[in-house]
Amino acid sequence: MPEDKDFTNKLILGDNLEVLKSIEDNSIDLIYLDPPFFSNKTYEVIWGDEGEIRSFEDRFEGGIEHYIGWLKERVKLMHRKLKSTGSLFLHCDWHASANIRVEILDNIFGRNNFRNEIVWHYKGREKYNEKKLQSRYDSIFFYAKTEKARINYVKFEWDKEDRVKMLRRKIHKDTDGREWFWETRGQANGIEPYKKYLDEYLEKGExxxxxxxxxxxxxxxxxxxxxxxxxxxxLLLERIIELASNAGDIILDPFVGGGTTVAVADKLGRQWIGIDQSSMAIKVSDFRLKKQHDAFSQSYDLILRKKDYDFLRYTDAFEFETWIIKQFGGTPNEKQRNDGGIDGQAGDGAPVQVKRSDNIGVNVVKNFWASLQQYDQKLFDEKVANGETAGYIIAFSFGKGAVEEIARLKNKNNTVIKLVKVSDIVDYGKKPEVSLSANNIDKNEFEFTAKAKSEPDIDFYAWDFSHSEQNGFKPDVLFDKTGKQTKKFPDGEHQIAVEAVDREGMSGTDRVKIKVKK
Ligand SMILES: C[S@@+](CC[C@H](N)C(=O)[O-])C[C@H]1O[C@@H](n2cnc3c(N)ncnc32)[C@H](O)[C@@H]1O
Known part of the structure; x- marks a missing residue:
C-alpha cells in the first residue's frame, strides 16, 4: 500500500481518550494495545509521574467493573478509527482477559469479528503454591473490524528439539554430520521410504x-x-506487525509505554502514532527512536503539552507567523513580504500582525493602527462603526506603553485593537538548563555528573557516550534517574552528551569532551 503523503508519524503526550478523538475515523490499519493490567500492584506504576498516577487511581477506584468501563470507552473510539480492512490486537492477562473479551471486544467488534486468542507463552522459574499454578502466558485478542481484514503468511520456525520430538523418527547422521530420517509418509500411496534431510525439513517451517x-x-x-x-x-511486535499490516500502513499504539510498537513499526517501514499519558514514556520512546535513527528512518512530530519557548522564539519568522495564526483560528497571508504589516486574518476577518518578540512597545501599536487603514479602509471603518475588533497583534509579551496606547485608541478613536499573547494561544515553557561535568577517576574510567535546573522537576536523564553533531543525539542509556554515570573508554577523543527531561517532557542538553591517553 502506498504511503500516505499527508500523514506524519506522531508521538503524543496525553490521555488516549482525548487524543483518540482527534484522530480521523477509518484511518488506521492496525492497533496494538497493551493497557495497564488489572492488577492492584504498585509495580504497575511504571513511570510514577502525575499523569500515570492519576490514570492508575482512575482505573482502580471501583474494582473490575470500573476497570472495564475505563477501557471500554477507549476501545470504542479505537474501533471507530480502524479502516474496514483493519484489525486490533489487545494484549492482556488472566486478571481481566475473560471480562475484556466478552464485555468489551465481543460487544464492540461483534463476536463474528473475533479471529484469535493468541497465547504468548513465556518461561519462568516455577514456584510451588499450594493454591494455584503459576501463570505463564498472556492473551492477545485479535479482532477484525469487518470480514475484509486479512493476515499475511508468517512462517513459524520450530524449536529444533521440539520438532524432532514430534517427528518420532530415528535421526541418522551422514559422515559429514548432516542429519536425516526416513520419510515414510506416502507409503500408503506406494511411495517408498526415502531419505529426508532434517535441515531442509526444518527450514520449510509451518x-x-x-x-x-x-x-x-x-x-x-x-x-x-x-x-x-x-x-x-x-520480536513480539515484529510478528504482529508483519502478520497484520503491510509497508506504508498506519499503526496505532494508544498505550505506547517505552515505544516498542513505534520503534518496530518504523524499522518495518510502517507509519505510526504512539500515545501515552506519561511524559516519561513519551520521552523514552522519543529517545529510543533517535537511538535507532538511520537513513531509512521517517521523521515524526513529538507533541507535548507545552511548546518549547526557544523553538518558537528563534524559529524562522515566516514559519512562526503562519503557524501561530493558524493556532489562533485565522488564515495566514501567503505572501512573505510586502504585507504592509498585516500577516493574516483572524477568524472574524480582522487583520492580524505577528511580532516574534517580547515587550512590544507603543510604536508597534501606532504603526499597526495606520497599517490597518492602508490595508483595507472600508473594512476598518466598518469594524470601528460596529464597535468590533479592528485588528489583533500577537506577540510574546507587551510593554506598558502598548497597553496604554490600546486604551487611548479606544477612548479617542473608538478603535478596538486587541493584544494577544502567544501564551494565550499555546502553552509554552522553557527547557531545562543542563551542565555536564566529567571526572577522570581511573586511567580510562570517567564519572559524569549532570546538573539540571528547570521549573518543573527533572524526571530522568539519557546519555550518549559517542556523541557527534552530524549523527545527532543517539543515547546509549535511555532512562537514568540519577544523573550520574561511570564508564570506561578506549584511547582517543570522545564527546559525551546528556539530555535532562523535566516533568513536562521538555528536555535540555549539554556536552563534554574527554581525551583518553595510552
Ligand atoms: C503496559 S505499559 C505499555 C508498555 C509497552 N507495550 C512497551 O512495550 O513499552 C502501559 C502504558 O499505558 C500508559 N497509560 C495508562 N493509562 C493511559 C491513558 N489513559 N492514556 C494513555 N496512556 C496511558 C502508561 O503510562 C504506560 O506507559
Missing part, C-alpha cells in the same frame, strides 16, 4: 498458529531493556 512459544520475555540485561517491568519484546 504457518503460524495461535500459540506462540518462541518469543522469550526480556530479562536481566537484555540489550533491548530500558528499565521498566512491562516492556514487551520487539
Amino acid at each position: 504457518a503460524l498458529n495461535d500459540v506462540w512459544v518462541d518469543i522469550p520475555m526480556l530479562r536481566g540485561n537484555h540489550p533491548e531493556r530500558i528499565g521498566y517491568p512491562t516492556q514487551k519484546p520487539e
Whole structure:
C-alpha cells in the first residue's frame, strides 16, 4: 500500500481518550494495545509521574467493573478509527482477559469479528503454591473490524528439539554430520521410504498458529531493556506487525509505554502514532527512536503539552507567523513580504500582525493602527462603526506603553485593537538548563555528573557516550534517574552528551569532551 503523503508519524503526550478523538475515523490499519493490567500492584506504576498516577487511581477506584468501563470507552473510539480492512490486537492477562473479551471486544467488534486468542507463552522459574499454578502466558485478542481484514503468511520456525520430538523418527547422521530420517509418509500411496534431510525439513517451517512459544520475555540485561517491568519484546511486535499490516500502513499504539510498537513499526517501514499519558514514556520512546535513527528512518512530530519557548522564539519568522495564526483560528497571508504589516486574518476577518518578540512597545501599536487603514479602509471603518475588533497583534509579551496606547485608541478613536499573547494561544515553557561535568577517576574510567535546573522537576536523564553533531543525539542509556554515570573508554577523543527531561517532557542538553591517553 502506498504511503500516505499527508500523514506524519506522531508521538503524543496525553490521555488516549482525548487524543483518540482527534484522530480521523477509518484511518488506521492496525492497533496494538497493551493497557495497564488489572492488577492492584504498585509495580504497575511504571513511570510514577502525575499523569500515570492519576490514570492508575482512575482505573482502580471501583474494582473490575470500573476497570472495564475505563477501557471500554477507549476501545470504542479505537474501533471507530480502524479502516474496514483493519484489525486490533489487545494484549492482556488472566486478571481481566475473560471480562475484556466478552464485555468489551465481543460487544464492540461483534463476536463474528473475533479471529484469535493468541497465547504468548513465556518461561519462568516455577514456584510451588499450594493454591494455584503459576501463570505463564498472556492473551492477545485479535479482532477484525469487518470480514475484509486479512493476515499475511508468517512462517513459524520450530524449536529444533521440539520438532524432532514430534517427528518420532530415528535421526541418522551422514559422515559429514548432516542429519536425516526416513520419510515414510506416502507409503500408503506406494511411495517408498526415502531419505529426508532434517535441515531442509526444518527450514520449510509451518504457518503460524495461535500459540506462540518462541518469543522469550526480556530479562536481566537484555540489550533491548530500558528499565521498566512491562516492556514487551520487539520480536513480539515484529510478528504482529508483519502478520497484520503491510509497508506504508498506519499503526496505532494508544498505550505506547517505552515505544516498542513505534520503534518496530518504523524499522518495518510502517507509519505510526504512539500515545501515552506519561511524559516519561513519551520521552523514552522519543529517545529510543533517535537511538535507532538511520537513513531509512521517517521523521515524526513529538507533541507535548507545552511548546518549547526557544523553538518558537528563534524559529524562522515566516514559519512562526503562519503557524501561530493558524493556532489562533485565522488564515495566514501567503505572501512573505510586502504585507504592509498585516500577516493574516483572524477568524472574524480582522487583520492580524505577528511580532516574534517580547515587550512590544507603543510604536508597534501606532504603526499597526495606520497599517490597518492602508490595508483595507472600508473594512476598518466598518469594524470601528460596529464597535468590533479592528485588528489583533500577537506577540510574546507587551510593554506598558502598548497597553496604554490600546486604551487611548479606544477612548479617542473608538478603535478596538486587541493584544494577544502567544501564551494565550499555546502553552509554552522553557527547557531545562543542563551542565555536564566529567571526572577522570581511573586511567580510562570517567564519572559524569549532570546538573539540571528547570521549573518543573527533572524526571530522568539519557546519555550518549559517542556523541557527534552530524549523527545527532543517539543515547546509549535511555532512562537514568540519577544523573550520574561511570564508564570506561578506549584511547582517543570522545564527546559525551546528556539530555535532562523535566516533568513536562521538555528536555535540555549539554556536552563534554574527554581525551583518553595510552
Ligand atoms: C503496559 S505499559 C505499555 C508498555 C509497552 N507495550 C512497551 O512495550 O513499552 C502501559 C502504558 O499505558 C500508559 N497509560 C495508562 N493509562 C493511559 C491513558 N489513559 N492514556 C494513555 N496512556 C496511558 C502508561 O503510562 C504506560 O506507559
